Amino acid sequence: MSRARWIAVGLLIALFVLVLFAGAFAPAPYAKQFRNDTDHRPSEQFPLGTDELGRDRLSRLLYGMRISLLLAPAAALISTALAALIGGAGAYMGGAWDRATGMFIDLFLSLPWLFLLLTLRALLPLDIPAVTSVVVTFALLGILGWAASARIVAASVRSIRTSEFLLQARAAGCKPSRLLLRHVLPNVKPILLAQFWISVPLFILTEANLGMLGLGVTEPLPSWGNLLRELENYTALRHSPWLWVPLLSLVMVVSLFQFALGAEERA
Amino acid sequence: MKASGHRVIGPSGEVSGPTLLALLIVIPLALALGGCTHRSADNSGELRVTIKTDPKTLNPLMAEEDASDRIRYLTGGVLIRVNRKQQENQGELAENWNVDEGGRRITFNLRAGVKFSDGSDFSADDVVATVKAALDPSLHSPKGDPLRAGGKADVRALDRNRVVITFEHPIAGIERLFDEIAISPARMAGKADSSVVLGAFSVAEQRAGEYVLLKRNPYYWKKDSAGHQLPYLNAIRMYVLSNRDTELIRFRQGDIHLIDSLPPDLYEQLHSDDPGAARDLGPSIESEQLWFNEVAKAPIPAYKKAWFRSRNFRRAISSAINRADLARVAFRGHATPSVGLLSPANKFWFDKNLRPIAYDTNAALELLKQDGFSKIGDTLKDRGGNPVSFSLITNAGNKQRERMGSLIQQDLQQIGITVNFVPLDFPSIAERIMKTYDYDACMLGLTNVDLDPNGQVNVWMSSADLHQWNPQQKTPETEWEAQIDKYLRAQAATLNRPERKADFDKVQEIVADEDPMLYLVDKNALVAVSPKVKNADPVVLTPQTYWNAEYLSLEK
Numbered sequence: 001m002s003r004a005r006w007i008a009v010g011l012l013i014a015l016f017v018l019v020l021f022a023g024a025f026a027p028a029p030y031a032k033q034f035r036n037d038t039d040h041r042p043s044e045q046f047p048l049g050t051d052e053l054g055r056d057r058l059s060r061l062l063y064g065m066r067i068s069l070l071l072a073p074a075a076a077l078i079s080t081a082l083a084a085l086i087g088g089a090g091a092y093m094g095g096a097w098d099r100a101t102g103m104f105i106d107l108f109l110s111l112p113w114l115f116l117l118l119t120l121r122a123l124l125p126l127d128i129p130a131v132t133s134v135v136v137t138f139a140l141l142g143i144l145g146w147a148a149s150a151r152i153v154a155a156s157v158r159s160i161r162t163s164e165f166l167l168q169a170r171a172a173g174c175k176p177s178r179l180l181l182r183h184v185l186p187n188v189k190p191i192l193l194a195q196f197w198i199s200v201p202l203f204i205l206t207e208a209n210l211g212m213l214g215l216g217v218t219e220p221l222p223s224w225g226n227l228l229r230e231l232e233n234y235t236a237l238r239h240s241p242w243l244w245v246p247l248l249s250l251v252m253v254v255s256l257f258q259f260a261l262g263a264e265e266r267a
Numbered sequence: 268m269k270a271s272g273h274r275v276i277g278p279s280g281e282v283s284g285p286t287l288l289a290l291l292i293v294i295p296l297a298l299a300l301g302g303c304t305h306r307s308a309d310n311s312g313e314l315r316v317t318i319k320t321d322p323k324t325l326n327p328l329m330a331e332e333d334a335s336d337r338i339r340y341l342t343g344g345v346l347i348r349v350n351r352k353q354q355e356n357q358g359e360l361a362e363n364w365n366v367d368e369g370g371r372r373i374t375f376n377l378r379a380g381v382k383f384s385d386g387s388d389f390s391a392d393d394v395v396a397t398v399k400a401a402l403d404p405s406l407h408s409p410k411g412d413p414l415r416a417g418g419k420a421d422v423r424a425l426d427r428n429r430v431v432i433t434f435e436h437p438i439a440g441i442e443r444l445f446d447e448i449a450i451s452p453a454r455m456a457g458k459a460d461s462s463v464v465l466g467a468f469s470v471a472e473q474r475a476g477e478y479v480l481l482k483r484n485p486y487y488w489k490k491d492s493a494g495h496q497l498p499y500l501n502a503i504r505m506y507v508l509s510n511r512d513t514e515l516i517r518f519r520q521g522d523i524h525l526i527d528s529l530p531p532d533l534y535e536q537l538h539s540d541d542p543g544a545a546r547d548l549g550p551s552i553e554s555e556q557l558w559f560n561e562v563a564k565a566p567i568p569a570y571k572k573a574w575f576r577s578r579n580f581r582r583a584i585s586s587a588i589n590r591a592d593l594a595r596v597a598f599r600g601h602a603t604p605s606v607g608l609l610s611p612a613n614k615f616w617f618d619k620n621l622r623p624i625a626y627d628t629n630a631a632l633e634l635l636k637q638d639g640f641s642k643i644g645d646t647l648k649d650r651g652g653n654p655v656s657f658s659l660i661t662n663a664g665n666k667q668r669e670r671m672g673s674l675i676q677q678d679l680q681q682i683g684i685t686v687n688f689v690p691l692d693f694p695s696i697a698e699r700i701m702k703t704y705d706y707d708a709c710m711l712g713l714t715n716v717d718l719d720p721n722g723q724v725n726v727w728m729s730s731a732d733l734h735q736w737n738p739q740q741k742t743p744e745t746e747w748e749a750q751i752d753k754y755l756r757a758q759a760a761t762l763n764r765p766e767r768k769a770d771f772d773k774v775q776e777i778v779a780d781e782d783p784m785l786y787l788v789d790k791n792a793l794v795a796v797s798p799k800v801k802n803a804d805p806v807v808l809t810p811q812t813y814w815n816a817e818y819l820s821l822e823k
Contacts, residue, residue, distance in 0.1 A: 033677050035592050053596060053673055118692050126658035126689050126706060219673045219688045233532070 008259030015253065019066035026059035031220035041240070048242050051230070055220075061246055064222035068204050069253070071138040072224075076199035078142030080149060080192055087150030091157035092184060101154065108147040117144075117210065130221045137216055141203045149195040156191045160184050201254050204228075224250060312501035312821055314800070316525050316813060317508040321475055325461040327449035328401050328408040334507075337810055341481055341503060343449020344465020344488075346375055346394065347442050351806045351814035354614050354718055356442045360389070360450060360465060360488075370437030370762045371417070377428040382486040383452055384462075384469040391424035392453045398422045398432060400457030401448055408457075410447045413721070414438070439759045439767060440719045467498040467817040479505045489817060499802075499820035503813075518544075518795050524821070525803070525812035526795035531599040532666065534793040544795050550603045550612045551792035551807040552718070555593075555671065557659070557710040557785040559584075561737040563744070565704035570653050575707070575736075579634040581782040585624055587631040587682050588675055594788045597670035601793055605786035607779045608727075612789065612807045613718050616768065618775040628681050635682070647683030656685035657707035660699065663690035668710060671787065675710075700735060709735070712790070718808075720758060720771040727751055727774060736783045747781050798822070 018025055027047065034040075034054035042049045048057040090101025117140065124136070160166060160183070169183055208225030210216040217223035227246040230236070237243055318334040330339040346361040358364070361375040381389040399422050401411030414420065418435025425431055438444070449466065451459035461470040467489070468481035481503040489497045506523065508514050515533050517523045519540070529537070529545070538545035559575035560567060574580045590604035603611075607621045632642060639650030647655040659675065661668040672688040679686050691699075699706045715722060726733045729743040729752055743749035751774050758770035778784070792807040799822045805812045813819060 031677070033596075033674070035596055035674075038596055053670060118695070126660060127656065127687055129687065219669075219676060236536075 004259055008256045012253075012256050012260055015065075015256070016069065019062055019069055022059075022062035022066050026056070026062050028056040028059050030059045030063040030222050031055065039240075042242050048245055049240070057227075057242070057245075060222035061227060061249065064224050064227050064246070065249065065253075067134060067217060067221065068207070068224035071134065072200045072203040072207070073196075075138040075142035075145070075203045076196050078139070079145040079199055079203075080196045082143070082146035083149035083153050083195060084188070084192055086146065087152070087154035088157045088184075088188060091154040092161055092180065094158075094161060098154070098158065101150075105147050105150050105154070109151075113144060130218045133216075133218045134221060134223070137207060137210065138203065141206055145199060145203065145206075149199065152195060153188060153191055156188050157184060160187050197254070197257055200257070201250060204250065312499065314500050314503045314525070314813070314816070314819060314821065315523050316503065316505055316527075317514050317523060318479070318505045319507075319509045321507050322473075322479060325470055325473070326457075326459055327451065327461060328397070328406065328410050328457065328459070331409045333809075334505075338461060338470065338479060338481070338505070339447075339449055340810055341468050341813070341816055342461040342464045342466040342470060344381075344389075345447070345449055346377075346445040349443050349446045349718070349808075351808040351810075352804065354808070356446075360394075361445075364442065366441060366762065368433070368437075370439060370441060371435070372431060372433045373441055374425075374429065374431045377430065378488060379428055381465065381488045384464050384484040384486055386486055387452060387463075389450070389465060390427050391430045393450050393456070394430045395422050395424050396453035396456035397448060397450045398430075400451075403457065406457055413444050414448075417441075437760065437762070438721075439762065440721055443717070443719055468500075468503055471502070476507055478507060481505070487817070491818070498817035500816070503816065515795070518797070521797065521799070524797040524800050527809065527811040529793040529795055530666070531601040531791075531793065534601060534795075535599050537795055543798060546794050546796060546805055547601055548792040548794065548805055548807050548811070550610050550789040552610045552612045552715045552789075553712060554605050554608075554610055554715075554789045555602075555668070555710065555712045555787045557584075557588075557675070557708060557787060558736045558783060559657075559708045560704060560706055561783070562704040563737075565706075567705070567707060568653075570649060570651055571657065571707060574649065574655070574657075577638050578781055579638045580640075581785065583631040583634040583682070584679065584684075585782050585785045586627050586634070587684075588678050588785065588787065589626045590624065590787055591626065592678075593671050593674055596674060597667050598788060598790065601791040602788040603791065605789050607775050607786060608723070608784070609715075609775060610789040612792075613715070615764075616718060616720055616771060618772040620772070621775060621779050631682050642683045645680075645683055646685075654685070655683065656687065658687040658689055659708045659710060660689050660691050660696055660706050661710040662693045662696055665690075667790075668712075672710065701732075701738075710787075720755070720767070720774070724755055724759070727755055727778075745781075747777050748783075751777055 027045065028034075032055060034050060034056070036054070037046070037050050038052055038054040040046050040050040040054070046056050046058070048061065051057055051060065086101055087105065090097050120140065128136070166179065166183055169179055174183070204224045205228070206225075207216050207223060208228045210225075217226055224246060228250070230243050231247060233243075318337060320332070320334050322330075322335040322338050323332055324330060324335050325338060327339040327343045330336045345359050347356050347364065348359045349355070350357050360378055360381060362378050363376050365374045366372070367374075375394065377389075377391060377394065383389055398414075400406055401408045402414055402420050402422070403411070404415070416436075417438040420435070421433045423431055449459075449464070452463055455463060463469065464484060465488070467484055467487050469484050470479060471482035472480040483498055483501050487497055491497055508517070511530055511533055514523060514526060515529075515537060518526055518537075534545050534547070559581060561572070561575050563572070565572065594600065594602040594604055604623060606623050607618060609617045611617050635647065640647055640655065642648075649655060659672060661672055663669075669690055672686075672690070676686040676688050696709065696711075700709055713726070717723075725731045726735070728734065729737075729740040729748040732738055734740070737744060740748070743752055754770045754773045754777075758767040761767055792805070792811055794805045794812050796803045796805060796812055801820045801822055802815065802818045803812060804815060806814055808814065
């Protein structure tokens with residue numbers, strides 16, 4: 001492994017430890033409102049300042065990162081697995097199966113998900129605790145977010161299915177299960193990994209957008225998504241550059257994942 | 268109204284013939300006119316404001332939503348105007364009027380020599396035709412609805428300048444209803460489009476999604492104290508702009524001159540950059556409320572219904588909410604803790620005897636104890652051992668309400684109550700509060716469009732649809748709601764203003780005592796006024812910055 005990769009892995013581990021034990025590092029409880037110190041500038045007491053309700057921004061960032069770093073990859077894992085299963089299986093079987101799954105994927109992509117999510121939220125009980133709401137939100141994202149990835153996976157499997165090396169393997173008498181496990185999957189793996197890593201920040205941002213419609217991480221729980229909502233206030237960004245920290249930390253984490261992945265996986 | 272692309276240059280700017288001679292004459296003329304147009308664009312007297320949406324109608328009798336109603340206000344000539352500053356009725360097209368027969372009859376003496384914007388004469392026939400159209404049930408005019416409450420009406424012209432309207436039943440405060448009825452020419456009554464008007468401006472052009480252009484009415488009847496013809500402005504351009512951030516950017520660029528109802532955050536931004544342009548007018552008549560679901564058939568647990576129907580529970584919650592913090596933190600200090608169902612901005616009808624609601628968690632716990640609640644550790648439990656927890660819904664995307672929800676969540680945590688705060692999209696909220704009743708508590712704002720208490724009957728009568736905590740009751744389910752119904756009927760049945768005031772004070776006191784709606788804060792009226800606008804005198808009532816549009820002018 002390269003030095004950069006080692007550094008990336010080390011930093012990611014440190015970050016995970018930091019957010020897993022956020023309680024030990026956070027200067028204040030994430031929900032505590034210091035109402036006389038709203039929109040406070042960074043200070044010794046509040047290293048990243050306070051938000052509009054006087055809550056310590058660093059504490060909320062640490063807890064928010066914990067929620068997003070644990071649940072967004074989980075949702076990405078669900079969606080990538082579904083994409084591999086539906087897109088990959090259909091394309092591998094070919095013929096009518098391939099056409100049917102292609103149509104199913106197109107149909108799924110054309111559905112107005114925003115409105116369906118709103119309807120779904122309206123049907124959910126109101127009196128669910130904030131933590132349940134978070135899990136439900138990310139689970140929904142994982143279950144509904146597979147279609148775009150499935151199309152890419154299907155295209156890749158389709159080209160592998162018609163490739164010469166697979167033809168030779170088949171001619172050499174390889175069983176279908178061996179063909180799938182030894183020849184197809186290793187070749188689709190970089191695509192699946194790429195889709196997984198693309199989905200993680202995508203789900204974090206989707207959660208932020210859903211929060212504006214009442215379907216996200218609910219108050220007082222923080223999430224990376226609802227911390228990014230502070231970036232809506234463009235004039236405040238000029239005067240309060242520390243508001244960029246959640247976005248910069250998101251870029252940093254995604255970049256670290258890319259480095260940690262290694263060139264061969266990313267290729 | 269169709270768009271007209273030639274209005275800027277005017278008829279004399281059009282090239283009518285192909286000859287060189289004509290071109291030699293017309294081109295310099297057009298250039299000269301163009302120069303004039305440009306100069307007048309600098310000093311054009313064109314005020315630029317915004318509306319949030321395209322107007323749904325230009326028919327003043329059908330105006331309901333904000334954009335249509337603002338256009339109606341600027342274009343419509345009315346018999347009586349509610350002065351937005353003094354909050355008193357004043358004669359406009361009616362020089363004077365008389366209400367008699369116990370409030371069943373109103374007689375108007377009309378101003379003589381008034382003309383419509385097309386130069387045609389105004390007469391009593393126009394008033395008769397317009398009022399008849401407003402009363403026509405087949406038109407479904409929202410402006411005519413309050414008049415139809417008087418039952419069958421006889422509208423007739425006594426002569427060219429006198430009109431008498433006799434209703435079957437008396438209507439308390441009938442005069443103010445004519446502030447909403449814009450008189451149209453008799454030939455257009457019921458299907459008017461604000462192009463031929465008696466107001467200061469008429470609609471000249473509309474481009475969907477872009478703007479509505481109002482041009483000065485050259486025949487407007489009003490003159491200033493020096494005898495100058497009003498209005499001073501040549502035109503008002505109302506840009507269709509829903510994004511409040513963009514609106515503020517364009518204001519800063521000088522592209523927009525006035526902004527009504529600025530959100531507190533944007534007000535603060537403007538105030539920090541340009542303190543002279545941002546104005547906080549103090550409490551408006553808009554307030555924010557929270558209520559509990561008291562509907563008997565609501566699909567919520569019985570023990571919750573018992574909590575919500577308990578006066579002590581509601582009063583305890585009210586005492587445990589720190590209203591001063593709501594105003595200070597959620598509204599950046601641009602709101603005032605509510606005292607009751609009316610804001611002090613409603614000068615005449617506000618009950619000055621009401622006392623502010625004290626923030627007192629100990630008093631709240633004491634009230635809860637009287638109902639068998641007890642705080643065990645950090646959790647409040649009812650006498651059945653159920654932990655006290657409820658959901659609070661509001662519309663997603665409203666920053667102030669979302670902040671208030673978080674503040675209330677923490678306030679009630681102090682007395683052991685868990686609040687699950689759920690912002691929802693508005694259609695979902697409407698579905699829950701109007702149809703399914705599947706919610707615990709809701710926080711929304713009510714906009715009082717009418718200063719008169721009769722404008723609130725649709726909320727406070729127990730049979731009303733908007734009696735949100737328990738709507739459409741066949742008979743009042745509680746003694747105090749029966750009392751409110753009684754006082755509302757009593758104030759509507761007399762023309763004596765002090766008597767009406769006394770009756771409505773009783774309503775305000777019962778509401779303050781029973782807390783069916785927890786009034787949280789009265790929002791301040793925040794506006795932006797460009798220093799270029801002269802004679803601006805913003806008020807808390809809509810339209811806040813251009814209620815006196817005929818007197819506004821732009822600095823040259």
